[in-house]
Amino acid sequence: MPELVVIAEQLLAPVPGGTGRYTAELLRALAATVPSAWTLSSVVAARADIEAARVAGVRGPRRLPLPPRGLVAAWQYGLPLWPGGAAVHAPTPLAPPRAPRGATLSVTVHDTVPWTHPQTLTARGVRWHRSMIARAAARADALVVPTQAVAHELAGYVTGPAAVHVVGHGVTEFGAPAPVDLPERYVLAVGTLEPRKGIDVLIKAMAGLAEPLLLAGQPGWGGLDPLRLAREAGLREGQVRLLGRLTDAELGTVLRGASVLAAPSRAEGFGLPVLEAMATGVPVVHSDVPALVEVAGGAGVTVPRGDSEALGAALREVLWTPQRAAELAAAGRARASAFSWRRAAEAVWAVHTGSR
Numbered sequence: 001m002p003e004l005v006v007i008a009e010q011l012l013a014p015v016p017g018g019t020g021r022y023t024a025e026l027l028r029a030l031a032a033t034v035p036s037a038w039t040l041s042s043v044v045a046a047r048a049d050i051e052a053a054r055v056a057g058v059r060g061p062r063r064l065p066l067p068p069r070g071l072v073a074a075w076q077y078g079l080p081l082w083p084g085g086a087a088v089h090a091p092t093p094l095a096p097p098r099a100p101r102g103a104t105l106s107v108t109v110h111d112t113v114p115w116t117h118p119q120t121l122t123a124r125g126v127r128w129h130r131s132m133i134a135r136a137a138a139r140a141d142a143l144v145v146p147t148q149a150v151a152h153e154l155a156g157y158v159t160g161p162a163a164v165h166v167v168g169h170g171v172t173e174f175g176a177p178a179p180v181d182l183p184e185r186y187v188l189a190v191g192t193l194e195p196r197k198g199i200d201v202l203i204k205a206m207a208g209l210a211e212p213l214l215l216a217g218q219p220g221w222g223g224l225d226p227l228r229l230a231r232e233a234g235l236r237e238g239q240v241r242l243l244g245r246l247t248d249a250e251l252g253t254v255l256r257g258a259s260v261l262a263a264p265s266r267a268e269g270f271g272l273p274v275l276e277a278m279a280t281g282v283p284v285v286h287s288d289v290p291a292l293v294e295v296a297g298g299a300g301v302t303v304p305r306g307d308s309e310a311l312g313a314a315l316r317e318v319l320w321t322p323q324r325a326a327e328l329a330a331a332g333r334a335r336a337s338a339f340s341w342r343r344a345a346e347a348v349w350a351v352h353t354g355s356r
Helices: 017-032 068-076 123-139 148-154 199-205 226-232 248-257 272-279 290-296 308-320 322-336 341-353
Strands: 003-007 039-044 059-063 087-090 105-108 142-145 163-166 187-190 213-216 240-244 260-263 284-287 301-303
Touching: 003 017, 017 039, 017 272, 017 341, 068 123, 087 341, 105 123, 105 341, 142 148, 142 341, 148 163, 148 290, 163 341, 187 199, 187 248, 187 272, 199 213, 199 226, 199 308, 213 248, 226 240, 260 272, 260 308, 272 284, 272 290, 272 322, 284 290, 284 308, 290 301, 301 308, 308 322
Parallel strands: 003 039, 003 087, 039 059, 087 105, 105 142, 142 163, 187 213, 187 260, 213 240, 260 284, 284 301
Antiparallel strands: none
């Protein structure tokens, strides 16, 4: 019986970020769509506690023979360290050097940031991502990318025989709301706090607004200090609030209560918070990053990257014009209905079953 093994290592990362959510949601959807005669399991690096990588309906995770850093290095330098006999899907570029004999390997490439915005990553991260993605293009059976924008950009940086499949993300089902202490009205941004997310631009854009800014996400690379940036921008004490990492239920509550979601990123491959906000009927203001424009599909307000004045004007338009906010909410719900994790999972299965 053929088996698809998914590398679930990102679920155990100190800062799982958007790729962690992608891995969890895709695994759940793959478990709900297993084709006849196939089985599904997952693997992680060797470590003591793997409970956070368990997903209902997915066997495992099994432990590979090296701890996380060792596994990253081994695969980067071409050591297979794979039991063989199974098809493999890597939800990030962390993937074995090639498919097991007689099986298939697919690798998700989320964005082209290592080439387009290397300054927003560590130098080591840039080198690692470039090498692993280039090798996947040369040796994997398929690359999975979240948008046509990424497919187009990636073609300018890597070449190889791997087929490229555009597979959009889905909308998370957050379930019953969890209690979170929230103001009546607020601007929300969701994502890891790192330079490419444009949080510095957003904080400047908040000048002159009465509403507070809530930031949902863990600190990432780059030493971004939103509270210091808020002081430098002249915002009032407490106008910027850090929520940190939230559970799915808490994030659902925070999303539903937002007056507007701001996505001012300098670079993205998809922009899952944009889709999740739209699905909950929250108006969205986003930068003109091609992937965000593609995902929003005209259902949000687009502003130039890095332009805090334009971003502030767009936020004021949504916050101060109820009719405009209602129009955007309706358009966003319609746009979000075109995406689902089930369709994403079926597309990944099709890569390995040959039914696409």
